[in-house]
Amino acid sequence: MDIQTDIAAMLDSERKKKMRVINHPILGTDERKKKINIYVDDKPISAIEGDTILTALLAQGIRINRITKKRKEPRGLFCGIGRCTDCVMIVNGIPSVRTCVTFVEEGMRVETQEGVGHWKKKI
Amino acid sequence: MEKENIIKADITIIGAGPAGLAAAIEAAKLKAKVVLIDENASPGGQLFKQIHKFFGSKEHYAKIRGINIGRELCNEAKAQGVHLMLNTVAFAIYEGKVVAGITPTGLVQIESKGIILALGANENTLSFRGWTKPGVISAGAAQTVVNLYRVLPGKCFLMVGSGNVGLIISYQLLQAGATVVAIVEALPKIGGYGVHAAKISRAGVPILTSHTILEAKGEKEVNSAIICKVDEQFNPIPGNEKELKVDVICLAVGLTPQTDLVRMAGCSFEYLNELGGFVPLHNKNMETTIKGIYVAGDTAGVEEASTAIDEGRIAGIAAASSIGLIDEISSKEKISQIWSRLNSLRIGPFGQSRQEAKKILIKARGKLCP
Amino acid sequence: MSLEKYGYPDLEEIKKSPGYPSDQRLAEGSCIVIECIQEIPCNPCETACKFGAIKVGQPITNLPVLDEKLCTGCGNCIADCPGLAIFLVNKTYASGKALLAFPYEYYPLPEKGEVVQAVNRAGKIVGKGKVIKIFNPQKNDRTPVVYLEIPLELADEVRSIKYSN
Numbered sequence: 051m052d053i054q055t056d057i058a059a060m061l062d063s064e065r066k067k068k069m070r071v072i073n074h075p076i077l078g079t080d081e082r083k084k085k086i087n088i089y090v091d092d093k094p095i096s097a098i099e100g101d102t103i104l105t106a107l108l109a110q111g112i113r114i115n116r117i118t119k120k121r122k123e124p125r126g127l128f129c130g131i132g133r134c135t136d137c138v139m140i141v142n143g144i145p146s147v148r149t150c151v152t153f154v155e156e157g158m159r160v161e162t163q164e165g166v167g168h169w170k171k172k173i
Numbered sequence: 174m175e176k177e178n179i180i181k182a183d184i185t186i187i188g189a190g191p192a193g194l195a196a197a198i199e200a201a202k203l204k205a206k207v208v209l210i211d212e213n214a215s216p217g218g219q220l221f222k223q224i225h226k227f228f229g230s231k232e233h234y235a236k237i238r239g240i241n242i243g244r245e246l247c248n249e250a251k252a253q254g255v256h257l258m259l260n261t262v263a264f265a266i267y268e269g270k271v272v273a274g275i276t277p278t279g280l281v282q283i284e285s286k287g288i289i290l291a292l293g294a295n296e297n298t299l300s301f302r303g304w305t306k307p308g309v310i311s312a313g314a315a316q317t318v319v320n321l322y323r324v325l326p327g328k329c330f331l332m333v334g335s336g337n338v339g340l341i342i343s344y345q346l347l348q349a350g351a352t353v354v355a356i357v358e359a360l361p362k363i364g365g366y367g368v369h370a371a372k373i374s375r376a377g378v379p380i381l382t383s384h385t386i387l388e389a390k391g392e393k394e395v396n397s398a399i400i401c402k403v404d405e406q407f408n409p410i411p412g413n414e415k416e417l418k419v420d421v422i423c424l425a426v427g428l429t430p431q432t433d434l435v436r437m438a439g440c441s442f443e444y445l446n447e448l449g450g451f452v453p454l455h456n457k458n459m460e461t462t463i464k465g466i467y468v469a470g471d472t473a474g475v476e477e478a479s480t481a482i483d484e485g486r487i488a489g490i491a492a493a494s495s496i497g498l499i500d501e502i503s504s505k506e507k508i509s510q511i512w513s514r515l516n517s518l519r520i521g522p523f524g525q526s527r528q529e530a531k532k533i534l535i536k537a538r539g540k541l542c543p
Numbered sequence: 544m545s546l547e548k549y550g551y552p553d554l555e556e557i558k559k560s561p562g563y564p565s566d567q568r569l570a571e572g573s574c575i576v577i578e579c580i581q582e583i584p585c586n587p588c589e590t591a592c593k594f595g596a597i598k599v600g601q602p603i604t605n606l607p608v609l610d611e612k613l614c615t616g617c618g619n620c621i622a623d624c625p626g627l628a629i630f631l632v633n634k635t636y637a638s639g640k641a642l643l644a645f646p647y648e649y650y651p652l653p654e655k656g657e658v659v660q661a662v663n664r665a666g667k668i669v670g671k672g673k674v675i676k677i678f679n680p681q682k683n684d685r686t687p688v689v690y691l692e693i694p695l696e697l698a699d700e701v702r703s704i705k706y707s708n
Contacts, residue, residue, distance in 0.1 A: 068325075077224065077323065100322075127318070127326055150318075226625035228583060335550075350650070371550065375665075376703070378666065
C-alpha cells in the first residue's frame with residue numbers, strides 16, 4: 051500500500067471514528083470495550099457490544115439500510131424506535147429485521163435488503 | 174413451538190415509561206399484583222434520552238436530569254415487586270380485560286382486573302420533496318441514537334420545528350459535538366421555552382421563524398436542504414429560498430397520542446389540538462369511558478414527563494382503589510393532592526391551554542358516564 | 544419581543560424583569576443576573592440561594608425576583624437553574640475588566656488561563672475573554688460554571704464563549 055492510500059484510509063477511519071460520541075459532557079466517557087464482529091454485505095464491520103445493528107452501521111458512516119422495490123430508492127433510519135420499518139435489513143437470513151431495535155451479536159450476517167427481501171433461513 | 178402462557182394480574186400496565194412506572198409503583202405500594210409490559214428491551218420510555226435538568230417544582234423532580242429520574246423510578250418499581258415484562262408487545266385487549274402479548278418465547282394472556290394504558294405518543298412527520306432520503310429523521314430518532322447509543326447520524330443538522338422537542342434536541346446535538354446549522358419554524362414565533370432557545374442562540378444557532386423546508390437534496394443521501402421564508406398563510410415566498418449544507422434533517426413537528434389499544438378497548442375520544450389530536454376521554458381518576466380501563470401520560474394528551482408521572486400515580490391509586498386495595502376516602506385524598514401538583518404545571522402561557530383541554534375531556538367523559 | 548422571534552432576549556427585555564439587578568447594584572460589585580422572562584412552572588432557583596435572595600412563591604410560574612441587597616454574588620445558584628438562565632456579573636473585578644460566570648455544559652471545557660472568544664446572547668463573537676477558573680463540583684450535577692474575565696464594556700453583553708477542540 052502506498053502512502054496516499056494509507057493517508058486516505060486513515061482520514062476515512064478518522065471520519066468514521068468521529069461519528070461515535072466518545073466524550074460527552076453529561077453522559078461521560080464511553081467505556082464500552084467489548085468488540086463484536088459482524089458482516090454487512092459480506093464486509094467485516096467492527097461493532098461494540100451494546101450497539102444496535104443500525105448504530106453500528108451509523109458509526110461507520112453507513113446510512114443506507116435497504117432499497118425500495120419499485121423505484122430502487124435508498125432508505126435508512128427514520129423513527130429510531132422500531133415503529134416505521136424504514137431501517138430494516140436481512141439479518142442472518144431473515145428479512146425485514148428492524149435494525150434500530152436489534153442488538154449486534156458476534157458473527158451476525160447483515161445484508162442491505164432489496165424490496166421485501168427474501169428468506170434465506172429455514173424456519 | 175410457540176408456548177401460550179396465561180397470567181393473572183390485579184393491574185396490567187402497558188408502557189413502562191414515566192407514566193407506566195409511576196402507576197406501577199403506586200399500585201404495587203398498595204399491594205396490587207402489577208404486571209408492567211413494555212415492547213422495548215429496557216424500561217423508562219423516553220426518560221433515558223432526557224439528559225437535561227427538568228423544570229417544575231421539587232415534587233416534580235426539578236433540576237434532576239431525566240436520566241436520573243428514570244433510574245429512580247425503575248429502581249422503585251423493582252423494589253415494590255412490580256412484575257416487569259420487557260421485549261413484550263401487547264397487541265390486543267379482549268373482553269373481560271384480557272391483555273394479549275407476544276414475548277420472546279411465545280404468546281401471553283394476562284387476565285386483569287384493571288388495565289392502565291400508558292402508551293406514550295408518536296412523532297408526527299412532514300413530507301416535502303426528498304423527505305424519504307436517508308438523512309431525514311425524526312427529532313426523537315436523533316435523540317435516541319445520540320443519547321442512548323452514542324452515535325451521530327451525521328455531522329451538520331437542520332432542525333425543523335422550534336417547540337421544546339426541537340429546541341432541546343438541538344442543544345443535545347451540540348453537546349454531542351454536532352453542528353446545528355439552523356432551526357426553522359413555520360410560525361412567526363418560537364414554540365418552546367425562551368430559555369431553551371436562548372441556550373442555543375448563545376451557541377450561535379440561528380432560529381429562523383416564518384421559515385419552512387422545501388426540499389431535501391442529495392443523490393442517495395441528504396447533503397443539503399432548501400429552506401424558504403413563508404408568509405402568514407405559510408406559503409413559501411418566491412425568491413426567499415436558501416440552500417443549507419446539512420447531512421441530517423430532523424423533524425420536530427409535534428407528537429400525537431398513541432392510542433391503538435385504547436381504541437380497541439372501546440374507549441371514546443375527543444379531538445383536541447392542544448393535546449395533540451384524538452385523546453381518550455377520562456375522569457379525574459384517569460378512568461376512560463370503559464370501566465376499569467385507565468390512561469396516563471402522553472396517551473391521555475401530549476404534555477411532558479412531569480405530568481405523565483403525576484397522571485400515572487393517579488391511575489395507579491385509582492385502579493388499586495377500584496379493586497378494594499385502598500378505601501375510597503384515602504384514595505380520594507391522595508389523588509386530590511396529586512391534582513394540586515398537576516394543576517401547578519398546567520398554568521401560564523404554555524400550560525393554560527392544556528388545562529382547558531383537560532377540563533373539556535373530563536367534562537365530556539362526565540356526560541357519557543354520569 | 545426579541546426572545547420569541549429570534550430566540551434570544553435583548554437587554555431591554557431582561558432589564559424589565561424582576562430577576563435583573565439595577566445598574567447601580569451591578570456597579571457596586573459581584574451580583575447575579577437572572578435572564579428568565581417567561582412564565583413557566585419552575586422554581587429551583589428559589590431554594591438554590593441560602594441567603595434567600597431569590598423568590599418565586601406561588602404560583603410557580605411567577606418570574607423569579609432578585610433581592611439585590613441580599614445577593615452576595617456567590618454564584619451557587621447558577622448550576623441549579625434548569626434553563627441555564629442565571630449568570631454572575633462582577634463589574635468591579637479589575638480596572639477595565641469584568642468577571643462573568645456562566646453555565647457551560649459542553650465538551651471539551653476550556654482550560655484555566657486560556658484566551659477564548661466571547662459571545663453575546665445571539666452567539667455573535669464580540670471580543671475575547673480569559674478563563675479564570677472552572678467550577679465543577681459534584682453538586683452541580685454536570686453543569687460546570689466558567690469564570691471569564693472580559694472587557695468591562697462587554698459585561699452586559701457577553702453570556703458565553705465559542706470554543707471547540
